[in-house]
Amino acid sequence: MIKPWTFMFYNAGQGQLARMATHSLRELERVGSDQNTDVVALNYRENTSIGRHSQFEGGSTYHIQRHGAPRHRSELGSLLSCALASPKDLKSPLLDRPVAPGDSAKISQAETLKAFLLDSMKRFPAQHFALAITGHGAAFQGQAITRGPAGRAAISNDELGRVLREVREQTGRGVDLVNLNTCYSANLESLYSLKGATSTVVASQAALAVGTQPFAKVLAEVQQQLKAGKSVQPADLGRLFVQEAAVQPLHQLYSPTLTALDANSLGELGQAVAELQSQCMAAGVAPAQLRELIGKSVSVDFAQGVELTDLGSLASQIGECFPQLRPASEAVKQALSKTVLSEQHAIPEDESRLSRLVRKLPGLVGEQRELTGATGMTVFWNGSEKQRLACIEESDFGREHPIQKFMEYLRG
Numbered sequence: 001m002i003k004p005w006t007f008m009f010y011n012a013g014q015g016q017l018a019r020m021a022t023h024s025l026r027e028l029e030r031v032g033s034d035q036n037t038d039v040v041a042l043n044y045r046e047n048t049s050i051g052r053h054s055q056f057e058g059g060s061t062y063h064i065q066r067h068g069a070p071r072h073r074s075e076l077g078s079l080l081s082c083a084l085a086s087p088k089d090l091k092s093p094l095l096d097r098p099v100a101p102g103d104s105a106k107i108s109q110a111e112t113l114k115a116f117l118l119d120s121m122k123r124f125p126a127q128h129f130a131l132a133i134t135g136h137g138a139a140f141q142g143q144a145i146t147r148g149p150a151g152r153a154a155i156s157n158d159e160l161g162r163v164l165r166e167v168r169e170q171t172g173r174g175v176d177l178v179n180l181n182t183c184y185s186a187n188l189e190s191l192y193s194l195k196g197a198t199s200t201v202v203a204s205q206a207a208l209a210v211g212t213q214p215f216a217k218v219l220a221e222v223q224q225q226l227k228a229g230k231s232v233q234p235a236d237l238g239r240l241f242v243q244e245a246a247v248q249p250l251h252q253l254y255s256p257t258l259t260a261l262d263a264n265s266l267g268e269l270g271q272a273v274a275e276l277q278s279q280c281m282a283a284g285v286a287p288a289q290l291r292e293l294i295g296k297s298v299s300v301d302f303a304q305g306v307e308l309t310d311l312g313s314l315a316s317q318i319g320e321c322f323p324q325l326r327p328a329s330e331a332v333k334q335a336l337s338k339t340v341l342s343e344q345h346a347i348p349e350d351e352s353r354l355s356r357l358v359r360k361l362p363g364l365v366g367e368q369r370e371l372t373g374a375t376g377m378t379v380f381w382n383g384s385e386k387q388r389l390a391c392i393e394e395s396d397f398g399r400e401h402p403i404q405k406f407m408e409y410l411r412g
Helices: 017-029 075-083 110-123 157-171 188-195 215-227 234-247 261-282 288-298 309-319 322-341 352-357 385-394 396-400 404-411
Strands: 003-013 038-046 059-064 094-099 126-134 143-148 151-155 177-180 201-202 257-262 297-305 306-310 340-345
Touching: 003 017, 003 059, 003 143, 003 151, 003 215, 017 038, 017 075, 017 126, 017 151, 017 215, 038 215, 059 110, 075 352, 075 385, 094 110, 094 322, 110 126, 110 157, 110 234, 126 143, 126 234, 151 157, 157 188, 157 396, 188 261, 201 234, 215 234, 234 340, 234 404, 261 309, 261 322, 261 404, 288 309, 288 404, 306 309, 306 352, 309 322, 322 340, 385 396, 385 404
Parallel strands: 003 038, 003 126, 126 177, 177 201
Antiparallel strands: 038 059, 059 094, 143 151, 201 257, 257 340, 297 306
16 A cells, blocks of 8 residues: 655764654654554664663664654653653664664765665655655755764765655655755755755754754644545645744754745746846945845854855845845845745744753853844855855856855955
């Protein structure tokens, strides 16, 4: 029997993410697969406590079955459940161990992801497939980032797009929704690689921390809708991820911002942004003025004072300041509106006392950024960051829309 949906979870749980990813699977077990859905997960983890649960190190693939009843969690209960998550609590059948203990680089290889997708789609055929990647991410610098003896490893966004296209060619069915449960992934230069590779993308403009998205709640809602005879399309699922993230306990810590996007519109949006850049140069806009507008736009911290700029906010600033660029800025905003299916942004003044307390713990979560006016996607307009710009220049976005000339212009 071909079920309506198969959910595939790819967890690169290195370091502090081990408990987060394991907690997410334990919550999924409280819902489990059913007559309309299958849930499969490749969970990589490294020991967070010396000598404890070493038998669970490495990458293990599970067919998620229901064990235990779903529970309503308070904020404190959610936090404790995440902090105390242990792999020994997972009860679902083990299908495979494709990644050896300590081989973190392998979970960050595109071919490991591809093998997981092909195997999961063969074992659990469905009308629709969803993939969620949980791990460290850094926008255009890649997904499922790990560090090991050989240094940093990551699945680049171009590689992710390639894998999705190859899987569709080999199986005849594509991955309909990709949920990047990683930091800073709702970024145009990053997601551009996924145009034509999937239908719907879910990603965050900012950092995700402490806990994951409420995958179990989403799964339960999908199962309920399918049982009632309703159809759940990829765009519906994307909106549901955003909706549930906005109301989960401690959402201001776990996922303070989340966006669902129409991947088929990314090409049009990229072209509109490239045209706006060209017209900024053609109009002779002073680089200093342009940098000032970037500074006035809504932004998120990226790394060590480097920021990602909200695209819709920036386009509005440019259109308001330069009438001759208003048509180009409006074209960007229209394309952005077409691309963004749903979005949510936490409001700092609504943050709970527990959330504020956790945020004060050193080295865990930074101060919450005011995202009022954010539009769901960022861009990286920073002419001085040559090393990071090189990542974009070498990506699908940079090859189709060369940015070097504009960034040199932006530097002044």
